[in-house]
Amino acid sequence: MKVLIVDDEKHVREAIRYFVPWEKYDVRDIYEATNGKEAMEIILEQQPAVVFTDMRMPLMDGAQLLEWLHRYSPYTKTIVISGYQDFDYVKPAIVYGGVDYLLKPLNSKQLISAAERAFQKWKEEKLERERTFHQNIQLNVLRPLYWDKTLSDLVNGTIAFQDLEEALFKELGLPRNAKRCRTAVISLQSSGGQLLQRFQGDIQLTSFVLANVCNEIVSSRKQGFAFRYWHEGADVAVLFWDGVDEAESLLLEINESVKRAYGIPLDIGLSTVLPFPEGLCAAFSQARQGLAERNLLEKGNRIHLYRKDRPEAAPDGGAKNAGLLEKLGLSLLSGDTEKIVRSLEEWTGSIAGSGVLTMSGLKVWEERLEHVLTKWRQEWAGSEEALSDEPSFPAGMDESGNFSIERWREGVKAYLLAKVGESKISRSSDSRIILEIRDYLDKNFQQEITLQHIADRFFLSRENVSRKFKQVTGENLSDYLTNLRIDKAKELLQNSEMRLSRIAELVGYEDEKYFSRVFKKATGQTPREFRKREEE
Known part of the structure; x- marks a missing residue:
């Protein structure tokens, strides 16, 4: 604590x-x-906890100081010390909250007692x-969480509008009319x-940032409110109540803000105009449907309006596509790479040729492809292979x-060919060891790994490791490890702001300069050049 003593008599201060x-x-x-x-001046600079003040002083007396303290430093406690018993001097001490009023000459016990109080x-x-x-x-932390949960329940139909009506008027600015x-x-x-990758996969943080961006545009203008949706089907929702006619332009503004800040556009589903409040649940359902049934083959459009007459997704009437997918399954059983690629291109070409591919439709096709792969694994490699991980499509x-x-097809092709290659490899005992070695590299690439380390771990000679790895995979072990590390480094350079020294460490290089040389040799660019190009 700090203390200030105000008196024009030095002996009193002492x-x-x-x-x-x-x-x-x-x-x-x-x-x-x-x-x-x-x-x-001292009070403004030092913010003392307690002020001892005389009443009669030049320039500004105690009564004026007490009044000023009451207005500009209300937490400061005051003890008035005066040589006069006139009520005119007592009154300001009472009015402005003085702790005590002491008369001169000072009594030490009274002074100590007053100071202690x-x-x-x-x-x-x-x-x-x-x-x-x-x-x-x-409360400030919990308030947004409360509204996230409450509005999620409101548009989900698990809470009645009448239960929230008054709070929506007072806190969120909902117009009464x-x-x-x-x-x-x-x-x-x-x-x-x-966008999620830019925030290291943190869904809570990403949705929080996105909801804030939306509210900067919507809530600040009292045209609605954005919130994080607590259930499945969406991450952020925007409820418009006074800006229904401007909703599309406001959403475009939101998308521009996100694009300026992060370089990433977002797809947004938007409902039709419905009566309030009885149409809330239907509006939310329409918006989700508009987003899920957007046509992925249309370029440029980011606001996806709900339409009753939206064209059907291919899986609902795609007998031809289903037949081509079955043909792809048969080509997988043949193990013939050329047949697999040709069948895949026929199937994906037919999907693209339909002119309509919705997000929900794409998921259906991927589920059907997963079923084909599961059947192929069981027939090709038996029950052991059927227990492998679920596919991760691009x-x-x-x-x-x-x-x-085209990019989706190339990703699926790479995945299928890799799985077919692995299945062929797994049929020989030597090849199984190489698969284990490759799996070990995939999981431990960030550690220091030498050929001798691999040889010791898998009870092989160094020469055997090199030779068998090359025979089975067609690639040198050192080249495989380097390419794996470079690919991981590219991901970190694209999706994080980490220092190069930290990225080098995370992909298995203790020396940043050596990492930069290896990276440039593999890609033709230094890590900094690669990151700068990705940001442009």
Whole structure:
């Protein structure tokens, strides 16, 4: 605590300094002033906990100082010291909350007692202020969570509008005469989940940032409110109640803000205009449907309106495509790479030729392809192979965040050929060891790995490891490990702001300069050049 003594008489200031046991109350700094003007400057700069002040002083007397303290430093406690018993001097001390009024000459016991009361009162009020401050912080943290959960339940139909009506009016600015509404939904998986990758896959943080961006545009203008959706089917939802006619332009503005900040556009589903509040649930359902049934083969459009007459997805009437998928399954059983590639291109070409491929339709086709792969594994390699991991198909998004059927097909082709190659390899015992070695490299590439280390771990000679790895995979072990590390480094350079030294460490290189040389040799660019090109 800090203390200020204000008195134009030096001996009075010295007496107060002498009598009060400051160290007992943890008082570190004691300041002095000879009048109210000097006191004001010290108070503004030092914020003392307690002020001892005389009443009669030049320039500004005690009564004026007490009034100023009451207005500009209300937490400061005051002890008035005066040589006059006139009520005119007592009154300001009472009106402006003085802790005590002491008469000169000072009595040491009374002075100490008054100081102790002032210190105690200041400490108690300080603790209460801190408690209230932390409580307010907790409320500010919980308030958005409350509205996320509450509005999620509202549009989901598990809570009635009448239960929230008054709170929506007071806290979110809902107009009392609102008659219409629209709802928009945003999925963080749109654009291949690129925005989510920018936040290291943290869904909570990404949706929090996105909801804030939306509210900067929508809520600040009192045209609606954005919130994080707590259930499946969407990540962020925007409820429009006063901006239903401007909803599309507002969503385009939101998308531009996200694109400026992160270079990533988002796909947004938007409902029709429905009556408020009875149409809330239907509006939310429409928005989700508009997003899920967007045509991936259309380029450029990011706001996907709900339409009753939307064309059907291919899986609902794609007998031809289903037949071509079955043909792909037969080519997998043959193990013939050329047949597999040809069948895959026929199937994906037929899907693209339909002119319509919705997100929900794509998921259906991927589920059917997964079923074909499961059947192939069981027939080709028996029950052991059937227990392998579920397939992870590519998102198929290009650099602009648009779906590319060509990119998706190439990703599926790479996946299928890799699985066919692995299945062929797994038929020989030597090859199984190489698969184990490759799996070990995939999981431990960030560690220091030498040929001798691999040889010792798998009970082979160094020569055998090199020879067998080359025979089975067609690639040198060192080249495989380097390419694996470079690919991981590219991911980190694209999706994080980590220092190069940290990235080098994470992909198995202790020396940043050596890592840069290896990276340039493999890609033709230094890591910094690669990152800069990706950011452009």
